[in-house]
Amino acid sequence: MAAMAAALRGPVARFRSRTRAWTRGTRGAANAVGAAQLGKKVAVADYVEPSPRGTRWGLGGTCVNVGCIPKKLMHQAALLGGMIKDAHHYGWEVTLPIQHSWKKMAEAVQNHVKSLNWGHRVQLQDRKVKYFNIKASFVNEHTVQGVDKGGKVTLLSADHIVIATGGRPRYPTQIKGAMEYGVTNVALECAGFLTGIGLDTTVMMRSIPLRGFDQQMSSLVTEHMESHGTRFLKGCVPSLIQKLPTGQLQVTWEDHASGKEDTGTFDTVLWAIGRVPETRNLNLEKAGVNVNPENQKIVVDAQEATSVPHIFAIGDVAEGRPELTPTAIKAGKLLAQRLFGKSSALMNYSNVPTTVFTPLEYGCVGLSEEEAVALHGQEHVEVYHAYYKPLEFTVTDRDASQCYIKMVCLREPPQLVLGLHFLGPNAGEVTQGFALGIKCGASYAQVMQTVGIHPTCSEEVVKLHISKRSGLEPTVTGC
Amino acid sequence: MVLDFVVPSPQGSSWGLGGTCVNVGCIPKKLMHQAALLGQALQDSRKYGWEYNKQVKHNWETMTEAIQNHISSLNWSYRLKLREKGVAYINAYGEFVEPSKIKATNKKGQETFYTASTFVIATGERPRYLGIQGDKEYCITSDDLFSLPHCPGRTLVVGASYVGLECAGFLAGLGLDVTVMVRSVLLRGFDQEMAEKVGSYLEKEGIKFQRKFTPVLIQQMERGSPGVLRVVAKSTEGPETIEGVYNTVLLAVGRESCTRKIGLEKIGVKINEKSGKIPVNDMEQTNVPHVYAVGDILEGKPELTPVAIQAGKLLARRLFGGSLEKCDYINIPTTVFTPLEYGCCGLSEEKAIEVYKKENLEVYHNLFWPLEWTVTGRDNNTCYAKIICNKFDNERVVGFHLLGPNAGEITQGFAVAMKCGLTKQLLNDTIGIHPTCSEVFTTLEITKSSGLDITQKGC
Numbered sequence: 031m032a033a034m035a036a037a038l039r040g041p042v043a044r045f046r047s048r049t050r051a052w053t054r055g056t057r058g059a060a061n062a063v064g065a066a067q068l069g070k071k072v073a074v075a076d077y078v079e080p081s082p083r084g085t086r087w088g089l090g091g092t093c094v095n096v097g098c099i100p101k102k103l104m105h106q107a108a109l110l111g112g113m114i115k116d117a118h119h120y121g122w123e124v125t126l127p128i129q130h131s132w133k134k135m136a137e138a139v140q141n142h143v144k145s146l147n148w149g150h151r152v153q154l155q156d157r158k159v160k161y162f163n164i165k166a167s168f169v170n171e172h173t174v175q176g177v178d179k180g181g182k183v184t185l186l187s188a189d190h191i192v193i194a195t196g197g198r199p200r201y202p203t204q205i206k207g208a209m210e211y212g213v214t215n216v217a218l219e220c221a222g223f224l225t226g227i228g229l230d231t232t233v234m235m236r237s238i239p240l241r242g243f244d245q246q247m248s249s250l251v252t253e254h255m256e257s258h259g260t261r262f263l264k265g266c267v268p269s270l271i272q273k274l275p276t277g278q279l280q281v282t283w284e285d286h287a288s289g290k291e292d293t294g295t296f297d298t299v300l301w302a303i304g305r306v307p308e309t310r311n312l313n314l315e316k317a318g319v320n321v322n323p324e325n326q327k328i329v330v331d332a333q334e335a336t337s338v339p340h341i342f343a344i345g346d347v348a349e350g351r352p353e354l355t356p357t358a359i360k361a362g363k364l365l366a367q368r369l370f371g372k373s374s375a376l377m378n379y380s381n382v383p384t385t386v387f388t389p390l391e392y393g394c395v396g397l398s399e400e401e402a403v404a405l406h407g408q409e410h411v412e413v414y415h416a417y418y419k420p421l422e423f424t425v426t427d428r429d430a431s432q433c434y435i436k437m438v439c440l441r442e443p444p445q446l447v448l449g450l451h452f453l454g455p456n457a458g459e460v461t462q463g464f465a466l467g468i469k470c471g472a473s474y475a476q477v478m479q480t481v482g483i484h485p486t487c488s489e490e491v492v493k494l495h496i497s498k499r500s501g502l503e504p505t506v507t508g509c
Numbered sequence: 510m511v512l513d514f515v516v517p518s519p520q521g522s523s524w525g526l527g528g529t530c531v532n533v534g535c536i537p538k539k540l541m542h543q544a545a546l547l548g549q550a551l552q553d554s555r556k557y558g559w560e561y562n563k564q565v566k567h568n569w570e571t572m573t574e575a576i577q578n579h580i581s582s583l584n585w586s587y588r589l590k591l592r593e594k595g596v597a598y599i600n601a602y603g604e605f606v607e608p609s610k611i612k613a614t615n616k617k618g619q620e621t622f623y624t625a626s627t628f629v630i631a632t633g634e635r636p637r638y639l640g641i642q643g644d645k646e647y648c649i650t651s652d653d654l655f656s657l658p659h660c661p662g663r664t665l666v667v668g669a670s671y672v673g674l675e676c677a678g679f680l681a682g683l684g685l686d687v688t689v690m691v692r693s694v695l696l697r698g699f700d701q702e703m704a705e706k707v708g709s710y711l712e713k714e715g716i717k718f719q720r721k722f723t724p725v726l727i728q729q730m731e732r733g734s735p736g737v738l739r740v741v742a743k744s745t746e747g748p749e750t751i752e753g754v755y756n757t758v759l760l761a762v763g764r765e766s767c768t769r770k771i772g773l774e775k776i777g778v779k780i781n782e783k784s785g786k787i788p789v790n791d792m793e794q795t796n797v798p799h800v801y802a803v804g805d806i807l808e809g810k811p812e813l814t815p816v817a818i819q820a821g822k823l824l825a826r827r828l829f830g831g832s833l834e835k836c837d838y839i840n841i842p843t844t845v846f847t848p849l850e851y852g853c854c855g856l857s858e859e860k861a862i863e864v865y866k867k868e869n870l871e872v873y874h875n876l877f878w879p880l881e882w883t884v885t886g887r888d889n890n891t892c893y894a895k896i897i898c899n900k901f902d903n904e905r906v907v908g909f910h911l912l913g914p915n916a917g918e919i920t921q922g923f924a925v926a927m928k929c930g931l932t933k934q935l936l937n938d939t940i941g942i943h944p945t946c947s948e949v950f951t952t953l954e955i956t957k958s959s960g961l962d963i964t965q966k967g968c
Contacts, residue, residue, distance in 0.1 A: 102881075106884075113550040142883045383939075393942065425576065459915045459947045467926040467928075469935050469938060469939045472929045476925065483920055483924070484530070
């Protein structure tokens with residue numbers, strides 16, 4: 031959510047210390063609420079530029095409206111489809127085949143999103159944070175100007191300004207239309223649930239899946255999707271999209287490996303080729319705020335301060351930060367406490383856990399195997415791993431080929447855990463506690479000393495005993 | 510060599526290699542729990558756009574057949590594993606006759622004798638009966654439930670141990686009419702605030718509770734599969750009696766150690782006469798040096814499969830592998846797989862207060878709403894998270910409690926963190942994974958001592 035907290039200057043009164051958080055997203059709200067709770071006069075400016083298709087949304091930012099929340103709900107819808115089929119094996123007499131109504135699902139999801147928009151407005155109101163639905167940009171380093179939908183201009187000035195304008199999807203400039211191209215976690219998550227609700231889905235990728243993530247795990251993620259009905263066109267790049275008389279889209283692409291061209295017909299083409307930070311229209315230069323010219327992200331220090339000491343940036347718009355909701359929220363809260371609450375606590379961006387909510391979920395925290403090896407050298411890294419089968423898959427005879435766990439440790443005793451990678455059901459739920467273990471400096475020995483909870487998938491982590499180095503078969507057998 | 514023998518239950522149930530967990534415990538329990546959860550998922554799925562037949566019935570026989578097939582495969586894989594490792598497996602009932610000699614009696618009554626220099630007893634437990642008229646003839650226990658050839662129908666569960674509540678939970682989830690009769694408290698030994706929340710949820714799911722009653726008579730009204738039973742129960746607080754009619758009565762009133770008829774007295778192994786449990790030292794050694802014990806029969810140790818497995822593994826390594834490592838029984842996590850699962854690690858609030866005193870503790874808690882429950886309109890103030898911290902040790906987390914979906918999956922990692930000395934500050938410093946239930950632990954702010962309201966809103 032782009033919330034901009036701004037202190038109001040007007041004919042009404044003069045305010046001594048004001049804070050303006052210019053945030054778009056939950057992070058902005060968190061910061062605004064935090065600052066307001068500490069007694070500051072705060073305003074938030076949030077505005078959603080309609081997408082090329084005209085899509086807009088309310089208060090709450092990407093996460094609430096067009097990110098984590100609707101994504102996880104649609105992922106759940108897809109998972110439920112799988113559960114209905116499972117139920118049959120467990121004795122439930124469901125008449126197959128089953129149908130899915132997109133309209134019903136989308137409506138249910140949007141109803142929840144709207145309730146969250148409302149919840150955020152109420153929260154801001156309760157904390158007496160002024161909310162402006164204006165498209166704001168800098169006039170100078172203490173003043174921001176915004177135009178509302180009706181064209182009315184508002185001028186806001188403040189002692190402190192926080193920018194949390196987030197990002198928006200990138201569009202390929204030379205091609206019109208949309209197609210699943212590029213394989214970020216956004217792409218795979220969407221392809222995953224679309225397949226799960228019964229749609230014929232193809233993912234076109236230029237090079238590797240889940241760039242930045244552990245590549246062995248990323249391959250297992252896509253392998254699972256492929257064996258469950260999602261088609262992959264690897265090493266392909268689209269060159270042309272045309273609308274056919276039927277209303278469908280014809281896509282032409284080039285296969286880089288063979289050099290050949292191919293075409294396909296689709297009802298929808300969904301771009302998920304990355305996101306661009308929302309910094310172009312802020313007139314940052316008028317405030318003297320620097321961006322990294324390569325990626326247009328705002329350069330910040332450990333205090334989240336920009337090149338201008340009283341202007342801050344948090345969330346996806348800030349350079350070098352994980353593009354995750356909870357990090358943005360936490361950074362915002364801590365910032366408010368540092369500015370007005372006499373705290374000096376800085377945000378810790380290391381070992382941030384995350385989860386990719388693909389049909390088979392991938393949760394991870396810490397270093398990937400490649401990163402560990404690059405940092406410490408192969409001889410100093412020990413990787414313990416296991417293929418396991420969730421108990422619930424047994425009765426349904428579900429394919430567990432990609433249910434896999436790997437723990438990357440330092441080889442030297444006590445074998446500090448550097449990273450954990452879990453591919454399986456409920457990966458997010460599993461990974462969170464282990465992230466805490468890593469934060470506590472867990473060693474392999476300590477993980478092994480912990481007794482497992484039986485029967486769960488997560489207990490397989492505390493039972494890992496086969497190292498990659500041993501070359502032994504890592505498949506778990508037995509109860 | 511392994512001697513394993515299952516004395517058939519009063520109802521005639523028996524099973525293969527693998528012990529309670531595999532055959533009549535964790536494994537079939539979790540699978541039936543899953544069957545019940547899938548029933549819930551079927552209902553939820555309609556709100557997410559799925560469309561199929563309005564009335565979906567559950568077929569008990571289909572389910573138990575599928576589960577028994579899986580169990581058989583596990584029995585088989587254990588036999589294979591023993592064979593692969595060159596371990597002789599004797600399907601016979603073992604008893605000590607001399608300090609280094611046991612008598613093994615098979616199904617046919619044939620006796621064979623074996624000697625060894627070291628013995629490990631892991632005979633586990635069997636369900637207790639009430640000792641009232643009709644209990645052994647007409648009641649079933651968890652020994653019988655998972656292979657019951659017919660649907661149990663309208664069921665009375667006697668007992669509110671986790672066995673009782675888990676069974677009641679999944680039976681209700683499969684659509685059966687379930688009543689739970691409780692003599693005193695729910696989930697004895699567990700955090701009682703959490704136990705009551707578990708109970709409330711079961712009630713909301715339609716399970717009836719008869720609290721402070723205990724059965725005194727069970728009569729068969731009609732034979733059948735299932736038949737019809739009449740149960741008379743007496744109040745624990747006065748002369749009141751109640752009667753009920755059920756198809757099945759499932760007793761879950763505790764388990765008894767299988768230690769009284771294995772000749773321990775012949776070789777001088779001491780047991781706790783009252784409980785039947787065997788006291789051991791921190792090396793799992795009984796008072797007789799060459800006799801060890803692991804698992805549910807140990808006095809003062811948690812009755813959990815992974816604990817037994819871990820203790821057994823480490824014992825073998827100490828006896829024959831030159832290891833010195835002992836089993837760590839501190840902060841052992843567990844989960845009660847009731848319809849709404851309860852995961853915990855460390856101390857209950859009552860125990861923490863007893864050990865540390867109330868003023869030295871800070872309890873952080875919150876209600877939370879799983880995202881997946883929003884669309885289905887399930888209550889937003891049911892799931893609950895609580896941590897108990899020791900103020901005088903850096904707010905070290907001494908108790909972790911969670912009531913919510915996938916509690917087992919969530920609790921495991923936190924158990925590792927507690928082993929590594931988890932503190933509230935470390936929780937504060939850790940980023941949550943969004944959107945999940947587990948992230949609630951990284952944002953706990955409200956303490957019980959503040960008295961603030963924890964009722965729910967927002968993303």
